[in-house]
Amino acid sequence: MCLFGTTALAHTSQCLKVKTLYDFDGDTENGELSFSADEIITVTNKDIGDGWWEGQRADGTTGLFPETYVEACDMSQTAAPVLDLPPPPIQLSGQKSQSEKLETLGDEKPWGDPAPTQEQQPPVASDGNDWADDWDSSAPAANYQQPPSPTKSHQSLGISEASPTKRTDRKTTIKVGMNLLSTFTKTPAEAYILGECKAELGDTATSHIVLADVGPMWENSPEPFSCAVSNPVKESKFSGFKSFIAYNITPSHTDTPVQRRFKHFDWLYEQLNKKYNVTIAIPQLPDKQITGRYEDEFIEARRAQLQSWICRIALHPVVSRSEVFKHFITSKDDERAWKAGKRKAERDEAVGGAFLLSVEPPPNTVDLVVAEQTLDTHTKFTRSMDESCKQIMIIGQEQIKCYQGAYKQENQKFALALNSLSQSFELDERPVSQPLTDALKQTSFAFESIGKMYGEQAKSDWYPLLEGINEYKGVLATFPNILGNEKSVLDKQKDVRRLQLENKVTSDEMDDVTLRTEKVAYCVQAEVNHFQHYRVGDFAMYMKDFLAAQIAFHQKIVETLQKTAEHYKSMVPE
The missing domain is CATH 2.30.30.40 (SH3 Domains)
Known part of the structure; x- marks a missing residue:
């Protein structure tokens, strides 16, 4: 065999x-x-x-x-x-066994991971907010400008079928002497290029890739929008036994707020990650916090983080048009509507590798040798950027400690010493000494004020900078998987090419595998270019705001010192 x-x-x-x-x-x-x-x-x-x-x-x-x-x-x-x-195989909690995930060649079941099984919750008395608890996931889980549309979308690779229909995006599934080729397919991306993915696309929007000056790009959404997260309110149920924070989400294109809890964001992240993680970066949610999670400062920080997260999702031309995301930001607080939307999202077949069936790339062929070289460049870039961001996070945290600790304390110690000196000078009751004594007191007040400035300054510069960089670390964490998928697909295509040379694969089968491999390369390149487009604008904004806050901080210190120095002018001859 x-x-x-x-x-x-x-x-x-x-x-x-x-x-x-x-x-x-x-x-x-x-x-x-x-x-x-x-x-x-x-x-x-x-x-x-x-x-x-x-x-x-x-x-x-x-x-x-x-x-x-x-x-x-x-x-x-x-x-x-x-x-x-x-x-x-070892059975992981929440994962299917390998025998459940791998399919034989004639199976009509889609490759993509099915929606996680939801355990039925016992009925409870309705308090007007019970629909939210039925929306639990089975596992934990700014103003931007849309880039201008580069070009009009090209025609796809001759795939034109009515919807809904079972689309396999292929002429044939690769069969090598009826061997165990399918059994050794490891990833959804590999399953896709071998023609094993089938899915009923239903109303899944077609995602076009167009060619721009920078290379492949996702075609812009015809109706771009943003989302605002506001009005965090602490609520409770079961006679106060269970407390949570609810946020209002207001999409700009509807201007109608809907209320969501953090666990709902968690559910959305899980669904988006399941659907798109083969070729699209779904940024990680902010970390959960168990203790002190209802303090005002934490609630506001969490609100800002959730707004940044959902705005980044809304900026993506593909993800923002997904049915699950539309449901999340527009469906009102009706239990029946929520459950229907939830079940529909979890039954979506166009997930994982099957999502690629809904993608239409440009008709141009891709040089897979160049694609592999480009992949290597992307891998080096993301790895280097991740390491650099990690270093900035470490240095920034050290600076915050210094601002709130050593810098503040040293200025306040100096203020105490100056105040002590002024008290000593008060023992000299001659009128000629009084102006110097008063000036020293004012200088003591100035350095006490400067110490307080250092203690508060990190909220204006270092905190926002580190928040932005931490958000990008969450995005960067998705790229090893995405780039790894492209590498595994390119390697699999080479394996099939070797089988063709051994006359175990026909030319038509080889052409199908190559076309699907090119589509994966197009998708990954489009996602990388989307990331790079917003990276440039975001980091320019981060550094502009950081430097503006630093300049304002030091100018305030200079103004305080200049005002204090005026007290000594009359005592020192010109």
Whole structure:
């Protein structure tokens, strides 16, 4: 029996050493491994599935980790071909087994992960807000300008079918001597290029990619809009036993507010991530906070973070037009409507690799060699930017400590010393000494004021800067998966090419795989260009605001010192 990609995908009999590319904060309760960048991990099992491997750190800690976060560091060790099926995979909490996720070639079931099963909640007495509890997910989970539309969308690759219909985006599914090719497909992206994805697209909007001066771009939304998150209110239910914060979300194109809780944002993130994470960056939500979560300062900070998050979603030409997002920002507080929209979103078949069925790229062919070189450039860029952002976060946090600690305290200590000196000078009761005594008191007040300025200043410059950079770290965290998907697709296309040379794949089948590989490359390039477009504007705004706050801060210090210096002019001859 001939296995597809045996060397790369089969269970290895030797341990492979890999080097970590990024930090990964794993969920230890679900058996995941945590590590920092540049560590060496021994891979003990590559057949977990869904893009996960099992490995062991140097300290003996074992667990699961995403394969796109590592690269091989010892190319001399290669996987030994094995013709037996891999051992049973480890079952993760909330994940399907590999046998459930992989499909045979003739199966009509879509590849994309199905919606998570929702447990039925026991009925409770209605208090006017119970619809919200039925919308729990099964697992935790500014003013911008739309870029001008680069060009008019080109025609697609000859795919024109009525909707709704089962679209496979292919002429044929690759069959290699009826072997286990499908069984060793690891990712939704690989399943897509092999023609295994089928989905009923229904009213899923077609996502066009157009060619601009900078390269492929998602076609702009015909009706761009933004969202405002406002009026956070603490509410409770079950006679005050359960408390939560509700926020008003007001889309600019409807100007009608709807009320949402943080868990609803969490549910939306889960649905968007499930649908788009193969090729589109869904930014991470702000971290949850358990203690002190109803303090006014925290509530306002959370409101600002949620507004930044939802505005970034609204800016995306593809995600902003999704039915689940439209439902989230427009559906009013009606229990029946919410449940209907929730069930519809969770039954969406165009998720994961199947989402690519709704994408129409330009008709131009893609040089896959150039695509691989471009992918390498993107990988280096995102890795370097992530490291630089991490350094700014560390330095910024140190500066905040200094502003609120050492700088404030040293100025206030100096103020106390000057005040003590002025009290000493008061012992000299001669009139000639009184102006100097008064001037020293004023100088003491000035440095006390400057100390307070340092203590408050971080809220005006360092906090906003670090908030923006932290938001981008959440976006950057999605790119290892996206870029890793493109790399796995390019590698799979090469494997199919080798099979064609061995006369195990027909020319038509090879052409289909290549067309779908080009579409993945187009999608990833469009997403990277979308990211780069807003990165330039966002970081220019971050630094402009930071420097303006720094200038105002130091000017205020200069003005305070200049005003204080006036007290000494009459005592010193010109």
